[in-house]
Amino acid sequence: MYLLHGSTKSFSQANNIIAGNDDFRPREKVIFEDDFSTDTSGKFPAKWRMGQCNSGAYNERAKYLCKVVSDSGDHFLEIRGDRYYIEPDIHPAPYLNDSFSLEFDFYYTSPTKSVIVGFSMQEEHNCQLISVAMGIFHNKNYTLQVYGYTPKYYKYDVPYPRPFNHSVWHHYAISYRQREIKYYIDQYCIYTIQDCHCSPYGFTIGTNGPVKYKNFRLATGKEINPFRKILSGEKLVTHAINFDVSKSTIKPESMGFISQLAQFLKENPSVQLEIDGHTDSDGDSIANMNLSIARANEVRWMLITDGVDGGRLIAKGFGATKPIQPNTTAEGKAENRRVEFMKL
Numbered sequence: 553m554y555l556l557h558g559s560t561k562s563f564s565q566a567n568n569i570i571a572g573n574d575d576f577r578p579r580e581k582v583i584f585e586d587d588f589s590t591d592t593s594g595k596f597p598a599k600w601r602m603g604q605c606n607s608g609a610y611n612e613r614a615k616y617l618c619k620v621v622s623d624s625g626d627h628f629l630e631i632r633g634d635r636y637y638i639e640p641d642i643h644p645a646p647y648l649n650d651s652f653s654l655e656f657d658f659y660y661t662s663p664t665k666s667v668i669v670g671f672s673m674q675e676e677h678n679c680q681l682i683s684v685a686m687g688i689f690h691n692k693n694y695t696l697q698v699y700g701y702t703p704k705y706y707k708y709d710v711p712y713p714r715p716f717n718h719s720v721w722h723h724y725a726i727s728y729r730q731r732e733i734k735y736y737i738d739q740y741c742i743y744t745i746q747d748c749h750c751s752p753y754g755f756t757i758g759t760n761g762p763v764k765y766k767n768f769r770l771a772t773g774k775e776i777n778p779f780r781k782i783l784s785g786e787k788l789v790t791h792a793i794n795f796d797v798s799k800s801t802i803k804p805e806s807m808g809f810i811s812q813l814a815q816f817l818k819e820n821p822s823v824q825l826e827i828d829g830h831t832d833s834d835g836d837s838i839a840n841m842n843l844s845i846a847r848a849n850e851v852r853w854m855l856i857t858d859g860v861d862g863g864r865l866i867a868k869g870f871g872a873t874k875p876i877q878p879n880t881t882a883e884g885k886a887e888n889r890r891v892e893f894m895k896l
Contacts, residue, residue: 576725576736576808578653578792579771584640585886586768587797588627589834591620597629599882601641621764626797628659628766637758640770648728648752652772655725655794656757659764660718669726669757710743721766723804728752729775738804767797769886779816782823788893789876791886793851798835800846802854810851813893814858824864824896827851832885833872845869851891866896 586599597620617633631638658667725736733745757765771791781788792809795802802810817823829844829851848867856862877884 576653576727576734576741577775578655578725578769579651579773579775580791581773582769582771582791582883582886583647584642584768584770585882586640587766587882588620588629590882591627593622593627594619596620597638599641600629600638602638626766628764630762630764631757631759632762633759637756639754639756640768642754646751646753648754649772650731650752651729651774652752652770653725653727654755654768654770655723656768657721657723657766659721667724667757667759667763669724669755712737712742713740767794769794779813782816782825782893782895783820785895789890790893791890793891795847795850798843800843800850802850807854810854811858814855814860817855817860817864825866826894826896827865827867828892828894829867829869830874830888830890830892831872832888833875833879834885837871841869841871841873843869844871848891 584599586597588597591597596618600618602618617636618629618631618638621628621630654669723736723738727734727736731747733748735742735744755770779788790809793802793806795806817825827848829846829848831840831844833840845867846869848869852862852865852867855865872879872888875884875888876890877887879885879888
């Protein structure tokens with residue numbers, strides 16, 4: 553898969569930026585996840601395969617320019633070189649449907665580099681694979697470039713809503729629902745393509761490197777927004793609250809869900825809530841138990857910060873003692889890393 557520029561148009565889209573827009577919602581069924589923790593440092597990642605470069609040919613050199621790095625317990629993928637693409641080794645294709653979300657973290661080692669995320673899309677009439685992608689190009693104006701099919705090819709230059717710090721990790725998220733694609737960086741909705749006239753097929757990542765990546769999560773199905781379950785006494789299980797690896801620090805993209813939950817609780821003042829943290833089975837069981845408690849307490853604190861009376865909230869942690877899927881695959885572990893809410 554490669555970017556098709558065709559006939560492009562560039563113009564400022566500053567009016568489309570909504571600072572603090574936190575309406576991103578991940579989907580309920582995880583079909584691919586990779587934090588690179590099981591890969592060998594210095595090797596090509598096991599759960600990926602080489603994608604196509606701009607010439608349309610698979611490039612063997614990508615094997616040596618895309619490798620996993622382990623650094624002080626952190627694991628990430630580093631891609632060096634210009635326009636090398638890799639894609640998840642998911643079979644069969646197409647593996648996407650009319651509702652999916654993609655998330656990952658990225659880190660620039662230089663402010664002049666870029667990330668390119670391409671979605672292979674199948675045109676409705678001639679079944680030709682095309683690309684709907686976003687490149688992040690950082691210069692003195694910190695400009696982002698979004699390529700879309702609407703139905704012609706366009707290129708949108710979009711400013712990031714605040715000074716961009718290229719020396720820290722950032723979160724990238726994409727939401728696709730019935731032809732609408734929304735792009736997010738951190739807590740900002742950067743741009744929306746409302747009708748791409750295509751069906752999703754697969755995705756590819758590439759770079760004008762070096763750029764680092766970690767914590768990939770691809771999910772399909774329904775958007776997670778089931779607050780009404782709480783009123784009926786049902787358990788609310790969510791994967792929409794994400795944390796830094798082995799920490800209780802809540803990632804920025806989770807604040808949308810937490811803000812919506814806080815609003816629900818303020819609109820239903822009689823509801824008291826138990827917040828339960830759960831982990832997968834990796835690592836020490838005592839450490840996992842403590843981590844789950846810390847994460848539940850962090851969610852409780854964020855709800856209090858958002859205006860919910862702390863007396864209505866109880867936080868508990870269960871570590872890996874209550875799995876909902878076998879801890880034998882990355883996807884199963886992803887399901888087990890969750891937060892649950894129950895009405896008291």
